[in-house]
Amino acid sequence: MVSGPEVARVISEFESSMTTNEAQENTSTKHHEDTRSLQALFRKDVTALSKTIEEMGNPFSEDREDFLVLDTKEVMGADVVERLRKAEKVGEEQYQSFVTERLVQRSKSLYDTIKRNKLSIFSSPTERGSS
Numbered sequence: 001m002v003s004g005p006e007v008a009r010v011i012s013e014f015e016s017s018m019t020t021n022e023a024q025e026n027t028s029t030k031h032h033e034d035t036r037s038l039q040a041l042f043r044k045d046v047t048a049l050s051k052t053i054e055e056m057g058n059p060f061s062e063d064r065e066d067f068l069v070l071d072t073k074e075v076m077g078a079d080v081v082e083r084l085r086k087a088e089k090v091g092e093e094q095y096q097s098f099v100t101e102r103l104v105q106r107s108k109s110l111y112d113t114i115k116r117n118k119l120s121i122f123s124s125p126t127e128r129g130s131s
Contacts, residue, residue: 083119090117 052070067076067084076084094114101108 080121084121087117087119087121090119 049070056068056070056073067081068074069076094117098114102110102112
């Protein structure tokens with residue numbers, strides 16, 4: 001086809017005339033969080049978290065008796081700590097139940113709703129003493 005290159009040239013000229021130089025300058029290929037100010041803010045947050053962990057110790061270590069909320073430095077209650085320690089066991093039991101009921105015995109549909117865990121770890125109301 002002889003007119004192919006000519007049609008391509010006309011389309012290209014039309015497209016370039018429809019976009020302004022200002023619109024081309026504002027078009028960026030960067031992610032919206034890839035700016036100096038947001039990177040500095042992220043660095044500040046990471047530094048603050050690292051400093052807190054250094055001061056208070058590793059919050060994920062197995063030998064700790066109490067759990068702390070990092071930002072408020074509140075100690076979690078014993079009942080919350082116990083629920084956290086049992087969370088993995090509860091999940092394993094639910095997984096085994098899911099596999100047995102839905103895949104092995106086929107007593108429930110694969111699409112049945114899975115019961116939600118209500119461990120209420122971080123949303124637990126804190127007990128206040130009388131003042």
